[in-house]
Amino acid sequence: MTTHTKAIETHETIHPDWETLKGWAKATFTKERVREAALCVATASLVGVVAVSLHRAMENYIILGF
Numbered sequence: 001m002t003t004h005t006k007a008i009e010t011h012e013t014i015h016p017d018w019e020t021l022k023g024w025a026k027a028t029f030t031k032e033r034v035r036e037a038a039l040c041v042a043t044a045s046l047v048g049v050v051a052v053s054l055h056r057a058m059e060n061y062i063i064l065g066f
Helices: 002-009 016-028 031-060
Strands: none
Touching: none
């Protein structure tokens, strides 16, 4: 974990509001709640990618058996 943190510290901040959001989240939520929210966002993103990929596949390819 420390290697990952050091690698991130070498890069510039993506957006100034990101630091504000991180500070608010640390003050408002527990570490466990932040991890749960990150997991939910990652899961929703993955489901969206899979759904879009499946939709494109169904539009462009013939599915045998249907």
